[in-house]
Amino acid sequence: MPSPEMFTARDGTSFPLVPVPCCHYCSIPLGDSFGRWNICWRCNTRFRELARANPDEIRQSPYSFTRAVAAGLYITDYPEKGSAGRLIKELKTGGGHSTVLAEAIAHVLRTRCHGHSWDIIVPVPASSRKPPAPTEMLALELGTLINMRVAPVLELDSSYESGQGMPEARKFDNMKGNVRITEAGDVRGRRIMLVDDIMTTRGAAHWCSTVLLEAGATEVMVAVAGRSVDLRHLEFIGYSGPF
Ligand SMILES: [Zn+2]
Numbered sequence: 001m002p003s004p005e006m007f008t009a010r011d012g013t014s015f016p017l018v019p020v021p022c023c024h025y026c027s028i029p030l031g032d033s034f035g036r037w038n039i040c041w042r043c044n045t046r047f048r049e050l051a052r053a054n055p056d057e058i059r060q061s062p063y064s065f066t067r068a069v070a071a072g073l074y075i076t077d078y079p080e081k082g083s084a085g086r087l088i089k090e091l092k093t094g095g096g097h098s099t100v101l102a103e104a105i106a107h108v109l110r111t112r113c114h115g116h117s118w119d120i121i122v123p124v125p126a127s128s129r130k131p132p133a134p135t136e137m138l139a140l141e142l143g144t145l146i147n148m149r150v151a152p153v154l155e156l157d158s159s160y161e162s163g164q165g166m167p168e169a170r171k172f173d174n175m176k177g178n179v180r181i182t183e184a185g186d187v188r189g190r191r192i193m194l195v196d197d198i199m200t201t202r203g204a205a206h207w208c209s210t211v212l213l214e215a216g217a218t219e220v221m222v223a224v225a226g227r228s229v230d231l232r233h234l235e236f237i238g239y240s241g242p243f
Contacts, residue, residue, distance in 0.1 A: 002029045004241030007071070007107055009100040015083035016242045017108060018070045018227050025061055026202050027070035027227045031237030043202075063202060064209035065194065065220040069113055071104035073243045074198050074226030075234075082243040088197055088226040091134045098134070101225040102141030105195070109146070109223060116221060117191065118148065124196040124208050125154045125179060127162050138225060139195040148193070151186040154179055154208055163201075172203035179207055181215045188216030193223055200228040 002019035018027055021035035025043040034040060039047070046062040060066050072084025079085035084104070087097040109116075121143050126133030136152055143150040156178055163174035181187070192212050194205060199222065209220035234243070 002031070002035070002237060002239045002241070004239075006242075007104050009103045011100065013087070013097075013100045015072050015087070015104070017104070018073055019239055019241060020112075022070075022227070024067055025063060026199060027068050027224070028229060029073075029227075029234070029237055029239060031239075063206040064213055065205055065222045067113075067116070068199055068202070068205060068222035068224065069105075069108050070199060070224045070227035071101065071108050072226050073234075074228045075243060076200070076228050076230045078231070084226055084243070091138065091225070092197055094134070098137040098141045101197075102138055102145055105138075105142055105223050105225060106145045113221075118193040118221060119190040120186065121148050121150045121193045121195055122154060122187065122208075122212065123150070123152050124194060124204055125152075125156045127156055127160055135195060135197050138197060142195060142223070151183065153181050153183045153186050154211065155182055163203075168201060171201045172206070175204050175207040179211050181211055184215040187212050190217055192217045192220045194220050196222065196224045198226045198228050199224040 004016045004019050006014055007017050008014040019029045021030045022028060023030060023040035023043055024038045028040050030040060043062050050062055073082055074085045074088050075082040079089045087101060091097045121139050123135040123139035126135055139150045160178040163171040194208055205222045212220050
């Protein structure tokens with residue numbers, strides 16, 4: 001059964017981290033049947049489909065990023081019911097909490113990502129034109145905490161529309177062709193930590209990573225404040241801890 005671990009920020013705010021085991025590629029918590037493989041059904045299916053389409057290609061990951069880590073859970077059906085979800089929802093609507101959430105991301109990077117290192121932080125671009133974007137605030141706080149430069153080099157086309165309410169399959173490709181790089185020189189030859197507030201379909205992370213790799217980045221890893229998950233999934237994997 002997945003087990004909870006509590007995180008407490010410097011200001012005393014506390015919430016449970018994503019329970020382990022969780023998927024190496026998308027950080028969704030796993031039940032006993034998938035836990036020992038460290039990969040979820042969806043990522044595994046994508047891996048197999050890609051392998052079938054290109055049998056000669058050796059892939060490290062079913063996405064263009066190599067791994068994703070998340071700090072807390074974002075309960076899609078009731079974000080305000082979860083303690084991390086509430087903070088993330090307020091962050092998204094301009095209500096702060098970027099320091100607490102960045103501290104939690106720094107904590108999971110330190111404790112759950114041994115042997116990984118990065119050169120630069122890049123935030124996932126926001127569809128909102130109102131600066132500062134929540135993901136950029138989160139990235140800047142994280143950069144200060146782990147002493148790493150932040151380069152907001154990705155931007156979205158003005159025609160881009162958020163995928164809220166779209167069917168899951170279409171949502172994955174929603175950012176495809178809509179994201180571009182403004183300063184390729186900042187990422188060329190570098191290992192990137194791509195930062196976002198929430199990971200849902202993995203599509204935003206995948207298409208942003210694709211653009212970064214095309215611009216010459218050597219590797220992209222993803223770090224998010226919240227892993228989106230619905231209550232049915234938590235029930236299915238037998239998680240009964242706090243969220
Ligand atoms: Zn996964």
